[in-house]
Amino acid sequence: KAGVTQTPRYLIKTRGQQVTLSCSPISGHRSVSWYQQTPGQGLQFLFEYFSETQRNKGNFPGRFSGRQFSNSRSEMNVSTLELGDSALYLCASSLGTSGTSYNEQFFGPGTRLTVL
């Protein structure tokens, strides 16, 4: 079974631009979560999408947004980029359904965004 894929792997943008990152989950997974990883703040949860609806949201400004398509693929968008947005953006997929067993999150390799 193919793992979680993220595109592009590396991206360089300048301040003020916007960027869109893509994540393809494992087949059959309906939940996609996004995380930002920086040396200073560590791993922080951005948001989670399940069946095309945002189900959980972290504490990030409105410049960070996302969406999920009917095939569970997800995109996240960052508008008006700032230098502090430079980070590794990780997405993770899981079954996402309720139950007594934990639904493990499987992570992609990440997209390294550099803002100049």
Add this chain to the structure above:
Amino acid sequence: GNSVTQMEGPVTLSEEAFLTINCTYTATGYPSLFWYVQYPGEGLQLLLKATKADDKGSNKGFEATYRKETTSFHLEKGSVQVSDSAVYFCALSDDNQGGKLIFGQGTELSVKP
């Protein structure tokens, strides 16, 4: 809100040494607890998990026990190898849907031959 605190790194050990990485958490309810590992240039991989108090998660020689009385989930390995060099993250999830993880700050482990 929920949070995870883990010991700061980097931790440097010689091969075959004993490893402990401390992790404590603050949470309402009964979260599930996890250890993830990140190798250079890669995403995170689930190392082990425990979903209720007194559960012991184990994998690849690593172990951690969910201690509700001390709100801890310390990672241990009896004999580390050079290939264990990586960054280790303790995390919690307060829902079984699996959508949101709260991570500790990560502990870098370097194992020397």
